[in-house]
Amino acid sequence: MADPARSAASHADLDEIRESFGFFDAWEERYRFIIDLGRSLPALPETDRTEDRLVRGCQSLVWLVPSFDAGARTLHLDIDSDAHIVRGLIAIVLSAYNDRTPEQILAFDMEALFAELDLMAHLSSTRGNGLRAMVARVRQEAEDRLAA
Template identity: 55%
Template sequence: MTTSQNPFGVSISVDDVIENLGFFDSWEDRYRYIIDLGRELPEMPIELRSDDRLVRGCQSQVWIDVAESEGRLQLTVDSDAFIVKGLLAVVLAAFNNKTASEVLAFDISTYFEELGLMRHLSPTRGNGLQAMVTRIRDEATRRL
């Protein structure tokens, strides 16, 4: 089980995301769940919303800050779009509070396949999601 802690102490795991999305019959309900996940994320401090943290290749504005504490990556994220912030929460379940090696070893493609995510996102949203993952993996690579 892969678990990520947010600053409010709420745990979300990859397994939880997969299981919870499986409860919903329609993608409309799944999108609502993903948006709700994003609403649970803490607000990114305004000073972290800088150009160097802006993810290129996203349709919406997306900021990712990666810090390291005790060998684990601490991700702070934000977006100006509700659904994208929810997608960031899905990504955080996989990557937040993990070592750089764990981030790079995690099979994000299989995770997205289990969620059925890429089939239900527009091509531009899908490209943006991949850009977010690439940004986090690049940061993990720099820390090896």
């Protein structure tokens, strides 16, 4: 179940992220911004950091805890990692997907966002593959909710 304290601070605004990326000239500044985004995320409790919640395909440890609000028909995502840069990438993913309907999640073009931010060109291939694995897992959760 979603923790209200985590829900309140769970994700940055996508438009703010896009705007901030535009202000930075160098990728070092963008990396620092991404890491700062990750620092703003609350940590998952140790009780949620279980093997069954690990996202497969990520180089770092990434845990995903989904919950569905049947009344609002929205999927809430608590995601955390043991790596600072990955926590920042999680914040970007959450800005697009968190507390959205399954239909909104499936309609959102995350690859277009990654291209807009030029993320994949500046991540290692293993980090990029892990980011795509995280997105695939969220999309699978959305598909599962639609099929239920």
